Amino acid sequence: MALDQQRNWDISMAQNLHKIMRLDDTAATTQQKDGILNSEKRNAEAGSRTWNTEPIYLPDEIILQIVEYIANFRPYSQRTLASCCLLSHQWYSAAVPLLYERPVLYGNNFEPFLRAMCPSINLHIRKSVRAELVKSLNMANLVHQGSRSLTARLLGRTKGGLEEFVAPQASFAINCLPALSKCVRLRVLDLSLVSESPPLPELFKTVSHLNELRSFRLPRSAGFGAHHATTDLPWPPNLEDLTLSGGIDGHFLVGVVAFPQTLRSITIEHCPQVKGFALVHLLRTAIRPLRRLESLKIRHMPRLSTRALDNVLFLLPQLKKLSVSVDYITPAVFDEDHFSMLAKEPYIVPSQTAHWSEAHQSFPLDLATDDHDHEQTSLPPQQQHSLRTLELTSSGNPGVEDKITPIDVMIAIEEGTLPNLxxxxxxxxxxxxxxxxxxxxxxxxxxxxxxxxxxxxxxxxxxxxxxxxxxxxxxxxxxxxxxxxxxxxxxxxxxxx
Structure with missing residues (x-):
């Protein structure tokens, strides 16, 4: 009897345990299903959630500081500024001027930007207020996008506030000059990438009316030759930074006898036709009289000899910064005895009636005199050099790594040649x-x-x-x-x- 009771008790316990385990499995499965359903429900609610309360109000001053901080991280800030414009009318008013102030243009976003600037071909039909916000129009990353007419149209729409313009490689031509002449606030004009330069007389005539222009970079495709009246080129009245490049030849270097006295910086680069004697003559006759000149950069001049610019510091003692490729200088550039020797030698200045063929023969690298119709003068006494910054670059020629060493510069300092460096x-x-x-x-x-x-x-x-x-x-x-x-x-x- 006792054994039967014990057996029945064990069977009952086993059945109860089995029921409990089944209930636990069922509960776990149910919870798992409910968790999945709840998760899907929460995701669906999050996707379609709408604000039921008023957004937090921030003063305009705080929002302006936020968007200005974001704008400092260009070009990565453009997408963030665009997102800020979608938050509210207040954020839109604060972010949209910075979004269009310096747009970062490339292939994919150029067409939407063009539609925003030019919603209609005819300006009188539909005008874009956002076009007046553009201060810098940099089209350097655009090669096959757009056309010459579109570039001219963009200049025409943004002329009111445009301060900086970098021209594209293929879509800038003479038809852009009328619109460019109306950019009265333009301070920087960079045409260095233009593959087909407009005629230089028309280009100079256009920029001569831009009173605010401070920096001007000529196209590398620019061609100066005997058919241009280079002595009469009109310069912008307040130009401070000039970059000469392109097909500059001896006609230009000997013919141009006066740059604007407002110049503070000159860069001469990528001129494949320039020879050493012509460049030295330009430094003497046109650049040396510029008393406000502080900076000179010369690089990428393939026809210059290995010591063509050894007298650059002697010719331009007013320079405070010199950037020169070591391809064209030797340690003699710091040699005071070298300067003294040059000071005793006369140099030749061609008369206004001298023919180019005569001038071409009259300026050998050793500065010798000849019997042609020239005016002979003497260089002024040596002045104390004002140079404070020396930048040594390389134009890529092999074997120039050890032409100028730190010891050469140190000796020049100790000997007093460069007291202000x-x-x-x-x-x-x-x-x-x-x-x-x-x-x-x-x-x-x-x-x-x-x-x-x-x-x-x-x-x-x-x-x-x-x-x-x-x-x-x-x-x-x-x-x-x-x-x-x-x-x-x-x-x-x-x-x-």
């Missing part, structure tokens, strides 16, 4: 950072910083303390500071290029 910038392709010259470059940087430190204290009427002694004027605190002000503006820098 504070910065030396060198392209990495010259290998100043290699183990063979790295220590010399560091020594040069120390010399530059030491001279800059002395100048820094002299300008402020302070005395450099000897050792670590306290002089009671707070100089010691400056000397021991983590960021010494004279070190930020003096030294040797390497750059890619």
């Amino acid at each position: 504070r910065q030396v910038r060198v392209t990495k392709s010259l290998h100043w950072h290699n183990s063979a010259t790295a220590q010399d470059a560091e020594a040069l940087a120390d010399v530059l910083q030491e001279r800059n430190k002395r100048e820094w204290f002299e300008v402020r009427g302070l005395t450099i303390p000897e050792g670590e002694s306290e002089d009671g004027s707070g100089v010691r605190a400056i000397m021991e500071g983590e960021e010494r002000p004279w070190e930020r503006s003096a030294g040797v820098w390497m750059f890619d290029g």
